[in-house]
Amino acid sequence: MTPDFLHTIEVILNGLMAGVMYSLVALGFVLIFKASGIFNYAQGVMALFAALTLVGFQTGQVPFSHLINELFGTQIHHWGPGMNNLIAILLTIVVMIVFAWLVEKLVLQHMVNQEPIILFMATIGLAFFMEGLGDLMWGADIKTLDVGIPSGGSFWWEDVTRTWVSEGYDYYGMYIDLLDVYATGIAVLLVTILTLFSQFTKTGRALRAVADDHQAALTVGISLRTIWVIVWSIAGIVALVAGIMWGSKSGVQFSLSLIALKALPVLILGGFTSIPGAIIGGLIIGVGEKLFEFWIGPLVGGATENWFAYVLALFFLMFRPQGLFGERIIERV
Amino acid sequence: MKFMKLLASMVLSMSVAGVAYSDLVIPSLEYRTGPYAPNGIHFADGFTDYFTLLNERDGGIGGVPVRVVSCETAYNTEKGVECYESTKGQGSLVYQPMSTGITYQLIPKATADGIPIHSMGYGRTSAANGKVFSHVFNYPGTYWDAASIIIKHILDVEGGDISGKNIALVYHNSAYGKEPIRTLEKLAEKHGYNLTLIAVDHPGQEQKSQWLQIRRERPDYVLMWGWGVMNQTAIQEAANIRFNMENFIGVWWSSSENDVIPVGQGADGYKAIALHGVGDDFPIYDDIRKYVLDAGKAAGDGTNLGKVLYNRGIMASMLATEAIRTAQKISGTADITPDQMRDGMEALKVDAARLAEIGLPNFAPPVEVTCSNHGGPGLGAIQQWDADTQTWSLITDFIAADREVVDALIAEDSAAFASENNITPRNC
Numbered sequence: 001m002t003p004d005f006l007h008t009i010e011v012i013l014n015g016l017m018a019g020v021m022y023s024l025v026a027l028g029f030v031l032i033f034k035a036s037g038i039f040n041y042a043q044g045v046m047a048l049f050a051a052l053t054l055v056g057f058q059t060g061q062v063p064f065s066h067l068i069n070e071l072f073g074t075q076i077h078h079w080g081p082g083m084n085n086l087i088a089i090l091l092t093i094v095v096m097i098v099f100a101w102l103v104e105k106l107v108l109q110h111m112v113n114q115e116p117i118i119l120f121m122a123t124i125g126l127a128f129f130m131e132g133l134g135d136l137m138w139g140a141d142i143k144t145l146d147v148g149i150p151s152g153g154s155f156w157w158e159d160v161t162r163t164w165v166s167e168g169y170d171y172y173g174m175y176i177d178l179l180d181v182y183a184t185g186i187a188v189l190l191v192t193i194l195t196l197f198s199q200f201t202k203t204g205r206a207l208r209a210v211a212d213d214h215q216a217a218l219t220v221g222i223s224l225r226t227i228w229v230i231v232w233s234i235a236g237i238v239a240l241v242a243g244i245m246w247g248s249k250s251g252v253q254f255s256l257s258l259i260a261l262k263a264l265p266v267l268i269l270g271g272f273t274s275i276p277g278a279i280i281g282g283l284i285i286g287v288g289e290k291l292f293e294f295w296i297g298p299l300v301g302g303a304t305e306n307w308f309a310y311v312l313a314l315f316f317l318m319f320r321p322q323g324l325f326g327e328r329i330i331e332r333v
Numbered sequence: 334m335k336f337m338k339l340l341a342s343m344v345l346s347m348s349v350a351g352v353a354y355s356d357l358v359i360p361s362l363e364y365r366t367g368p369y370a371p372n373g374i375h376f377a378d379g380f381t382d383y384f385t386l387l388n389e390r391d392g393g394i395g396g397v398p399v400r401v402v403s404c405e406t407a408y409n410t411e412k413g414v415e416c417y418e419s420t421k422g423q424g425s426l427v428y429q430p431m432s433t434g435i436t437y438q439l440i441p442k443a444t445a446d447g448i449p450i451h452s453m454g455y456g457r458t459s460a461a462n463g464k465v466f467s468h469v470f471n472y473p474g475t476y477w478d479a480a481s482i483i484i485k486h487i488l489d490v491e492g493g494d495i496s497g498k499n500i501a502l503v504y505h506n507s508a509y510g511k512e513p514i515r516t517l518e519k520l521a522e523k524h525g526y527n528l529t530l531i532a533v534d535h536p537g538q539e540q541k542s543q544w545l546q547i548r549r550e551r552p553d554y555v556l557m558w559g560w561g562v563m564n565q566t567a568i569q570e571a572a573n574i575r576f577n578m579e580n581f582i583g584v585w586w587s588s589s590e591n592d593v594i595p596v597g598q599g600a601d602g603y604k605a606i607a608l609h610g611v612g613d614d615f616p617i618y619d620d621i622r623k624y625v626l627d628a629g630k631a632a633g634d635g636t637n638l639g640k641v642l643y644n645r646g647i648m649a650s651m652l653a654t655e656a657i658r659t660a661q662k663i664s665g666t667a668d669i670t671p672d673q674m675r676d677g678m679e680a681l682k683v684d685a686a687r688l689a690e691i692g693l694p695n696f697a698p699p700v701e702v703t704c705s706n707h708g709g710p711g712l713g714a715i716q717q718w719d720a721d722t723q724t725w726s727l728i729t730d731f732i733a734a735d736r737e738v739v740d741a742l743i744a745e746d747s748a749a750f751a752s753e754n755n756i757t758p759r760n761c
Binding site for chain 2: 007010011014015018021066069073077131132135140141142143144146151152153175177246249250251253254255256257258259262289290293294297301302303305306
């Protein structure tokens with residue numbers, strides 16, 4: 001094989017794995033939209049908030065320490081050396097569940113039967129509130145997140161692929177980031193768990209019933225409020241996974257909330273109501289944008305990925321407005 | 334009775350407002366929120382703490398207290414312009430926009446309002462030509478100086494010959510990131526290196542394509558014009574592809590602890606250009622601790638002292654202070670106006686002796702500004718990150734930019750600006 005061909009395969013592989021990272025964010029949007037029809041603008045901030053909380057627990061940071069110090073003239077920052085990763089992750093999950101309960105209690109409960117746009121606006125407010133709360137609780141510094149996931153190029157893969165090149169060419173092997181490989185494994189695990197949960201548990205069936213028809217679900221005694229808490233909790237856990245993966249790449253900082261921008265084209269392409277759609281959409285966007293940047297980018301000055309992802313999504317939208325896997329839109333007059 | 338109370342309170346508030354106007358008003362367009370907050374906080378803390386020190390220790394500058402008026406921009410150009418509009422009426426002496434985008438917007442506005450702008454090491458590079466840009470200053474160095482200084486450092490490392498070398502520029506795809514391109518292209522013509530331009534879109538969290546390209550093309554050196562999360566991601570990706578960090582050099586806005594600490598050991602050896610010294614081993618820090626931090630008057634919690642961007646804030650406020658002192662001397666009044674401040678900035682001279690007197694010996698190269706040169710000396714040193722000790726060290730002296738190339742570009746660009754805006758260059 002020629003190095004050019006191998007480079008193309010390398011770009012496709014890295015595109016697929018970048019797509020998985022986008023899908024991790026998109027999954028949270030899909031879960032909430034499917035169950036409640038709400039486009040949750042705060043999903044990116046939830047990932048940030050979850051990652052900030054995790055690092056806070058890991059490092060033994062005292063929440064609201066800046067505020068406490070300002071009010072009482074104290075100098076406290078940490079309560080101890082921190083805790084191990086597993087306990088910190090479990091505690092963060094608890095925080096995200098409490099957060100889901102609070103969202104239902106304080107926001108959604110008061111907006112039952114409101115137009116989707118009103119609920120969307122509420123999530124915009126929620127996003128700004130959470131960003132401020134995260135800042136107040138944990139500070140605005142960039143935090144290093146390490147949960148033990150290896151990162152960096154794989155030497156093994158480089159050695160294996162180096163032998164694939166035809167004789168006479170100088171080739172140094174294919175690059176693959178170990179963090180992306182782990183992210184792919186975790187995403188597969190997450191989707192499997194979500195699928196099994198939704199297919200084979202009573203709560204999962206209730207979730208699907210609510211997703212299919214709110215009114216019908218209510219008539220058979222399914223509590224919409226409980227379902228909302230469960231869905232927001234699951235979306236919070238998915239946000240934590242996305243926060244861990246993205247935070248491990250470039251530190252936990254407030255720009256983490258902007259990863260939501262990467263999920264939007266995935267949702268447009270895959271459909272807002274389909275978990276497989278979020279995965280397939282992510283993969284198509286990831287590969288599409290990377291190949292475009294590889295082939296066309298140098299001709300147009302580069303930095304094509306952000307806009308190309310949206311162009312690709314819009315192209316699909318022209319033929320399937322509901323997205324590749326979204327529910328068919330049927331309007332009866 | 335009620336009317337009398339109202340009248341009394343109005344008189345009182347007017348008199349208080351009158352007192353407020355006798356302060357030296359320095360607006361601080363800062364960003365403590367949003368995606369760029371981690372950097373903005375360090376700078377804003379240093380900037381504010383220096384003025385607090387002067388107020389607490391010396392009673393202000395020339396006996397007049399300094400009033401820092403903070404306005405949050407979140408690094409957003411529209412908000413920055415709003416900050417300008419809402420604070421300019423308070424007697425603001427000088428604006429430090431802390432953003433190239435905001436600077437570009439404020440250049441015509443502030444010039445029309447007669448208020449000087451100091452875009453220290455950012456903004457429009459050709460504003461260094463004081464004949465055209467009467468109210469804009471970008472001393473002590475510009476982006477074009479930085480590009481030239483980095484190339485001079487590479488020349489030094491390579492024994493004076495870089496012809497045939499491959500140099501890539503990874504840049505933020507914005508007005509800021511594109512600033513050094515022309516200079517690097519001119520320098521490529523002069524020194525014979527090959528330049529590859531690699532753009533990264535805002536915010537720069539995903540750079541896989543860019544670094545796969547670097548891995549394929551194997552440039553000898555990579556330069557970076559980044560900001561915020563783009564910096565950490567780029568340094569992480571460089572570490573991932575095992576790029577030699579000694580050959581990865583960032584501009585002074587890609588040079589903070591925030592950029593390297595999240596990458597851990599992988600960032601060891603990363604270089605960046607420095608406008609000033611590193612660390613807190615300067616006498617002024619004793620005073621900052623005594624009069625500001627220990628007195629509970631610090632802008633932050635004190636953990637940022639000595640960090641690169643905190644020092645940059647100190648540098649910015651120190652230069653503003655020295656310009657105020659110069660203006661007070663020239664005008665013979667302590668309570669100066671923005672016009673007098675502009676004159677002070679144009680006559681600014683901070684030599685090594687003065688830096689030592691301030692408590693910042695060898696912190697920065699001497700700065701001298703003239704009517705025709707608003708860009709200052711255009712010097713920069715190279716700093717390098719040690720991941721073990723988590724410290725930056727200056728590994729070179731302050732290096733001068735290639736004035737032959739940079740000045741010609743400044744003259745060309747500022748002449749074009751003057752022509753487009755019907756500005757007759759001043760004679761000086």
